Amino acid sequence: MYIINSNLDFRELTYGNNPKMIILHHAEASSCSIQDIHSWHLNNGWSGCGYNYFIKKDGSIYKGRPDNAIGAHSLSYNGVSIGVCMEGRFNVEEVGNSQYNSLKELVLYLQNKYNINKIYAHRELNQTDCPGNNFPLSRIKKECLGANSLIESSSKQNKNYPGHLLKYNLNSFDANVKVIQNKLQNIGYSVGSRGVDGYFGDGTLLAVRCFQRDCSLMIDGIVGENTWNRIMRE
Structure with a gap:
């Protein structure tokens, strides 16, 4: 796998990202570059490209925001995630084989690097339809989580509701x-x-x-x- 250094010029970044999940996005643009996204996000008043990686339709992978920098791609999860964006509009387009294969390779690499066993679509975490209804979410989860899916499933088998309200109380341990x-x-x-x-x-x-x-x-x-x-x- 080859990741292209985009040489983006960021404004001041905040560091301390601790990746625990991978969040998948689409650019909502049929044709764009990492430089386009960087420019759009700068115009939003952000530090620059909010995603950590960008994958073109031809399968080429570009580096966005540094992995250890707080992202700007998913509200409330920017400090615990890696954001991967795909060129395309996947409410009206399909993900091609080259692009999908690069996504899978990148996700597996990130899982191994950061010991990640959670993959989410942006829409699963925030009020949005990103990355589109045609995005192969179930496929990428099935193929990339693999044995880790058992870990993810077991982690969600938590204890039941305790039967009483938990609310503000500085004086009582619970x-x-x-x-x-x-x-x-x-x-x-x-x-x-x-x-x-x-x-x-x-x-x-x-x-x-x-x-x-x-x-x-x-x-x-x-x-x-x-x-x-x-x-x-x-």
């Missing part, structure tokens, strides 16, 4: 709060400077509210059955 904090941290929602400590404080409250917002749940900062089950699906 092991269920610790479960929630750990899950939120793993999917990119910081629970604050105290970390995963089992106490439902300000950082956890903010993380829960942000998660509820992103998942179109009632934003009350309380972990009831609906919020619990939605977090456990991640």
Whole structure:
């Protein structure tokens, strides 16, 4: 596999990305280059290309934002993911063999490099239809997760809702709060400077509210059955 150095000139970047998942996108453009995307994102006021990699229809792979830089491609997940964008509009086009084969090779490489066993379409995490209805999502997951799919499945078999509301309380330790904090941290929602400590404080409250917002749940900062089950699906 050959990754082309795009030599993009970024504005100031923020570093500290800790990749735990790969998020797949399309450019929503039938014909474009990594330089086009870089220009579009600069015009948005961003540091530059928000994706870490870009794959042309001919299968050529271009380097975008550095892997260790915080991305700009998926709200609330930019600090825990690698963003891969494909040239094309996959609501009206199909992914060709050359492009798909390069995607698969790149995804396998990234999985091995960062020990990643989660692959998502952008639409699975945010309110969007990206990367389009014709994108071969189930195929890439099946072919790339392989044995890791068992790990992913087992990680989602978490304990059931504890039967009581989890809400703001600085004075009481709850092991269920610790479960929630750990899950939120793993999917990119910081629970604050105290970390995963089992106490439902300000950082956890903010993380829960942000998660509820992103998942179109009632934003009350309380972990009831609906919020619990939605977090456990991640």
